[in-house]
Amino acid sequence: MDASLARREGTAQLTIGPGRWQRTLSKVVLTTLFIALGIAFLVPFYWMIVSSIRSPERIFADSSKLFPTEVTFVSYQNLFSEIAYGQWYLNSIIIAFGFAVVAVTICTLAAYPLARFEFPFRNAIFFTILASQMLPFHLLLIPLFMMMVNFKMIDTYIGVILPLAAHPFGLFYMRQYMLSLSSEILDAARVDGASEYQVFLQVVLPLVRPAIGTLFILFSLEGWNDLLWPLIVLRTDEKFTLAVGISGLVGLYRERWDLVMAGAFLATFPIVILFLFMQKQFIAGISSLGSGVEK
Secondary structure: OHHHHHHHHHHHHHHHHHHHHHHHHHHHHHHHHHHHHHHHHHHHHHHHHHHHOOOHHHOOOOOOOOOOOOOOOHHHHHHHHHOOHHHHHHHHHHHHHHHHHHHHHHHHHHHHHHHHOOOOOHHHHHHHHHHHHHOOHHHHHHHHHHHHHHOOOOOOHHHHHHHHOOOHHHHHHHHHHHHOOOHHHHHHHHHOOOOHHHHHHHHHHHHOHHHHHHHHHHHHHHHHHOOHHHHHHOOOHHHOOHHHHHHOOEOOOOEOHHHHHHHHHHHOHHHHHHHHHHHHHHHHHHHOHHHHHHO
16 A cells, blocks of 8 residues: 555656756746846946946947946036036926826727717727827828918927827727726716716726826827927927937937937936836736726
């Protein structure tokens, strides 16, 4: 009896052993792969930081060296003394924050009836809006520009923010998230006498807060990094965003790579700080989108 039991345990160990080794090996391979990908993403960022504290004439001469031979902050001093970098920074904050607020508001208001109300051509309207996402933005540049000229919004903040605020992806994301909400909760609020405005403000908005946080981060990032549309709308140097201003430092007759490296490094801080403060909402919103898509 004991011998047969021992044989069974030995057989179980033989069958379990290779599986454990395979799982351990897969974890090691995945961990190594993720570390390699992380290093690949961090190398350009590290090179940007190191280049910003090198002397301007040594940026490319010492590009192969891992550490700078001489640390200097002259690039940061020139950044604020030679160009209107502080004003560009303020403009980017205003435009990125304004675009995120307006876009999230429009997408949330439009997604609620498309997700929770029944009316004719609801799905047709939704898919038509999604189809507009497939149009290349370059085809819309001339009509949008002519509209901004007619509305006298050239070289204004609102001219940069408003035309792109009705975002098809944001509408799709919020609609799918709202589809995952329980109908019983909304019906219970209506039975208690709440109007549709109260249901939306007091019930729906608190439930979709993770999705709002996720969209706010994504739209802030889009508004912060956008180059093409602000480059077309903005005209004066005082209204430039960071993306437009920094891109102008590398031109045909001048190449200020020292200012580009220093300005690009400082431009990363707001988005990193925003993500650190809203990472819980961002992760919750991304992870819960799948339930809405399934429905």
